[in-house]
Amino acid sequence: xxxxxxxxxxxxTDKSDYLLLFRGNTWEQSLPPEELKKVVTDWYAWYQxxxxxxxxxxxxxxxxxxxxxxxxxxxxxADGPFAESKETIAGYFHLRVANEAEAIQIAQxxxxxxxxxxxxxxxxxxxxNVARVGGLEHxxxxxxSVTIGT
Numbered sequence: 774x775x776x777x778x779x780x781x782x783x784x785x786t787d788k789s790d791y792l793l794l795f796r797g798n799t800w801e802q803s804l805p806p807e808e809l810k811k812v813v814t815d816w817y818a819w820y821q822x823x824x825x826x827x828x829x830x831x832x833x834x835x836x837x838x839x840x841x842x843x844x845x846x847x848x849x850x851a852d853g854p855f856a857e858s859k860e861t862i863a864g865y866f867h868l869r870v871a872n873e874a875e876a877i878q879i880a881q882x883x884x885x886x887x888x889x890x891x892x893x894x895x896x897x898x899x900x901x902n903v904a905r906v907g908g909l910e911h912x913x914x915x916x917x918s919v920t921i922g923t
Contacts, residue, residue: 790830790898791876793866795883798837800890815884820866823879832866873897 801809823829841853870876876895885891 788869788871789873789876791868791870791873792894792896792898793832793868793876793880793883794862794894794896795864795866795885796860796862796892796894797885797890798861798863800885800888804888812884812888819882819884823866823868828868828870828875828879830867830869832864834864835862837861867898 801812804812820829820832839853841851843849843851868876868879870879873895880893880895883891883893886893
């Protein structure tokens with residue numbers, strides 16, 4: 774499917790994309806094993822329900838390790854993000870819903886919100902850059918002509 778077809782598909786649904794960013798990665802450390810198991814089970818059921826309803830396009834936990842890249846041409850590489858922080862992004866869901874209000878309503882159902890230290894950030898996903906999409910479509914056309922010609 775080309776970028777233009779994906780763009781058209783998004784436009785015909787009259788829905789918007791949002792990310793739920795799950796912040797904080799220390800709140801679950803103090804939970805007893807049975808309570809942690811219940812939270813994880815509830816979280817998975819929540820995800821499965823949203824996916825079955827067509828509202829969640831995907832989502833994954835993020836590991837507590839990685840690198841921070843900065844500076845000109847990415848020359849500075851440092852360990853990060855910091856493993857234990859209220860600001861650490863511990864995972865995400867990618868939603869496609871009617872509007873921000875629906876995304877917020879879904880975020881409010883997060884099983885982790887029952888515990889201090891868990892926070893859900895709702896962020897709209899921006900539109901594609903039209904000039905960039907046009908350039909990519911041009912490159913797709915070149916790639917197809919080269920592939921077909923071989």
